[in-house]
Amino acid sequence: MEQVAKYLNGGTFKLYRASGIPFTDRLPKKHRETIVTELAKYLYQIYKQNLSSYEEDVILRYSSYRDIANEIITISGSVDELRYLVIKSRNSRLLPRQTFVFSKLENNNDTLLFSRVTSKPEVNDYLLKLLQVQIDLILIEYGAFPLHLIPSMINKLSTRFHSDLRLVYETPQLSGLLNSIQIEVPYTDVKELRHRSGSDKLYANISRFMYECTKIKFDKSKIKKFASDVVNLSSNGRINFHGKKEDADNEDEKEETALIMEVIMHIHWVLNEG
Structure with a gap:
């Protein structure tokens, strides 16, 4: 559970209602490979359109989308009723870390997606569309929270x-x-x-x-x-979970993890009620 809290801590997230949990244990290899390939193609087009901003970064020049794909890493996993998917690259200017955390209520089909807000919203939007196609998901953004x-x-x-x-x-x-x-x-x-x-x-x-x-x-x-x-x-519809303190010990981390889960479960409860 601390692993999931690490990805949520300190970030701002947009909230979506999801049609279900995207995977059981971790994202299947075929989906990971397809997502990395399609994302790399998309990023390569962005890179070519903005070559001037990368002129000083000789090492980061790309001759094809495959060069970008080689730098992309995906991390996925599950803890209880949570699923997480992290997509990142050595070139954070081109691909800021993308974090997606799915939360499902036990014995209930209600599923929420917490999608990390980054400096490249167009990349995040593209990935959300890609996930919906590859994993057969329907995502609906909460443009506004219930007043209560x-x-x-x-x-x-x-x-x-x-x-x-x-x-x-x-x-x-x-x-x-x-x-x-x-x-x-x-x-x-x-x-x-x-x-x-x-x-x-x-x-x-x-x-x-x-x-x-x-x-x-x-x-x-x-x-x-x-x-x-x-x-x-x-x-x-935006949520910011506060990061853990640098001097936090294991007990502090467990407390902060429990607190994050308390917030998530209460959001579930209020949205179901409303």
């Missing part, structure tokens, strides 16, 4: 926060000047608020406290972004 997902996640992770929280709300653009309001909740207040009416009511307590201070009903407003030391969530 972020408040529900705040309540779920209430006791897990050990730093300040930041919430960004959409506001009616009445003047055309202000389209969002950002609220910072210091950790000292987080600790106090989560003890009011139980830790599972943290978001309601924050909203009530802010209403007392501002007379603004934040519980009626749409949250655009939420940031914490555990996970960042955006209403447009």
Whole structure:
């Protein structure tokens, strides 16, 4: 499980609903070879169109797509109900590391795909289309999360926060000047608020406290972004899992892995409920 957490930690991911799990144990060899070949052909076309940006990199010149294919590495595997596929190359400018993590609920066909956001979105989009064809998958992007997902996640992770929280709300653009309001909740207040009416009511307590201070009903407003030391969530369907600390020991790594799984399972639960 720590292996999967390593690929999720520190990255920003887009969320998709998938029609199923793509493989049982690891991606079959024939699929790996086809994906590498087709991806290399696609990247070679990009390379030829942008030769000027590689003029100083004599060692990285390619005479055919096969030269690119030789540098591409695929890593796949499974842990419980998770499947992961990592595709990377020595030339990270041409191919930033692509990470795909599929999560399936036990005894349920509901499957989610977490697809890593990179500096080359067109490459990621191409790979997603390639995966759908090669593995016979249907993927549907979550362009927006249900409105109650972020408040529900705040309540779920209430006791897990050990730093300040930041919430960004959409506001009616009445003047055309202000389209969002950002609220910072210091950790000292987080600790106090989560003890009011139980830790599972943290978001309601924050909203009530802010209403007392501002007379603004934040519980009626749409949250655009939420940031914490555990996970960042955006209403447009993006998720950022925070990386582990450099000095983390094995116990810390196990705790962080369990926390990532808790976030993933709660996303499953909210999306199924909604």
